[in-house]
Amino acid sequence: MTIPKNITSDSILQAIAFIDKNGVPERRQSVDYDLIFKQKRYPPKFVISKANFFANGFDLESSEFSGGEETNNFLLNLGFEIESHNLIESYSWTILNNQVAIKKLDKSAFYHNGTGIPVDIRSFFNIDELTKGESKSSILIFNGKRYQGVFRSKRDSAPNARTQLHWHSDFASVLQSELPKWYDLFRNDSAEIDNVPELRFSRTEKDNEYLISILDFENLANDIENEQFENLEFSPQKEGKIQYYNGKRYERNLNNRKMAIETHGLRCAVCGFDFFQVYGEKGKGFIEVHHIKPLSTFQNEDVVNPKTDLLPVCSNCHRMIHRNPQQILSIDELRQLVITNRNPIPDKEHRE
Ligand SMILES: [Zn+2]
Ligand SMILES: [Zn+2]
Known part of the structure; x- marks a missing residue:
């Protein structure tokens, strides 16, 4: 048997909520991989077993399907993130x-x-x-x-x-x-x-x-200085003032940024814009980096996980995300706006 196709991302989310409430049985802890969701880790195989309960009414026996590739690919295809325990x-x-x-x-x-x-x-x-x-x-x-x-x-x-x-x-x-x-x-x-x-x-x-x-990470330090939004989130009245960086935090930001670019690449996660493609030499290696959670909500900056919390975005999209500081848009919300406005839904008579 393979993983039933009618397990949807909703069933997965229900399984995650179930685990948040009830925990994971000892023998179902994961060995090699984790499903990462909102900074928490879940054992992929157990998640599938439980998701089947919400989709089909019973826990899928772990002998009925395999972990590793089958489970991971299934979850990746639904848009979830899988991380190996060890790079x-x-x-x-x-x-x-x-x-x-x-x-x-x-x-x-x-x-x-x-x-x-x-x-x-x-x-x-x-x-x-x-x-x-x-x-x-x-x-x-x-x-x-x-x-x-x-x-x-x-x-x-x-x-x-x-x-x-x-x-x-x-x-x-x-x-x-x-x-x-x-x-x-x-x-x-x-x-x-x-x-x-x-x-x-x-x-x-x-x-x-x-x-x-x-x-090429040569200009990473310059880029981080020119990109203001994430720091504005700390205190909205920074305009016109010199920003002083605490050495350690600066170093950590650089490393996080580097890791985010390694993981997600140099294209805008919202609209696909690529600075090098458009600006050539001048745009090479440039992208802004957006914190999915506003920094001010972190009690401790150390919890930033560059793989899950940081995404590359172009300057336009970044600006739009932060345009209203009271209502910062999610990547999905902005992507939806871009899709809708780029390709307006055709009139009824033009549809098949
Ligand atoms: Zn963009
Ligand atoms: Zn941002």
């Missing part, structure tokens, strides 16, 4: 969640047209099954253009054959022209370089196609 980090790679992996750029990426894929990272690319000498083609989509890549398992004699992702010289040129300063820096085998730019791989519906963004 999988291996060498220069980090898997942030089912959808996103981050690669810290290094000399090999700039000068050898590719990067190694450590064993722990292979599952993200669905290349666990690749045997020695085999390869699988792949498409890297950057800025709307498609670039050929290929996963290759080397014909090594080692028991664990090395796997690599190679790209053609056209994508190598992209990296070189996007990041000239770093290209030069990596020319020499400089030992430890801090704050290196990252490649963000985001899965698409197609098994072997990935959306790529280049994350």
Whole structure:
């Protein structure tokens, strides 16, 4: 049996409310993943069992369906967020969640047209099954253009054959022209370089196609100073005054911001606007970051979870969200406005 299709996000919400009230039985605690909802964590499999109760009148036995991919994908498809207990980090790679992996750029990426894929990272690319000498083609989509890549398992004699992702010289040129300063820096085998730019791989519906963004965090500090809304939430009368940052908070804001961009990318979460696409060089790497909960409602800033509480938004949308400080719009509310006003519902006679 698989998870019944008539379980809706409403049934999931009812299950969450049930758990809030009654807790989770010891043997149903989660081992590997959590469903994240309003900053709280829930065991995905137990949530499904309970959701089935609200949809179909009985708890779904945990032996009737599997955790991991089946459960996670079901919840992801309904728009919920799943987080692994541990970020999988291996060498220069980090898997942030089912959808996103981050690669810290290094000399090999700039000068050898590719990067190694450590064993722990292979599952993200669905290349666990690749045997020695085999390869699988792949498409890297950057800025709307498609670039050929290929996963290759080397014909090594080692028991664990090395796997690599190679790209053609056209994508190598992209990296070189996007990041000239770093290209030069990596020319020499400089030992430890801090704050290196990252490649963000985001899965698409197609098994072997990935959306790529280049994350260069060099201007993060400037951006945070120019973006005022979130601080205005602290005290509405800041206008005209110099803002002093407490060093620790500033540092934390920077890190949260970086993590939010890694997780959610550089496109506006409301309207899809991409500064680089429109403004070219000038807009590269720029996006504002919105706190889903107004900061003033946090008793303690430490509870900000950049993955769930922060979202990238363009300056227009950000302004609209905060236009009336008494009634800050949710991302969904604003998105709905954008959709409605961009594509007005057609007159009756034009409908099918
Ligand atoms: Zn926007
Ligand atoms: Zn905001």
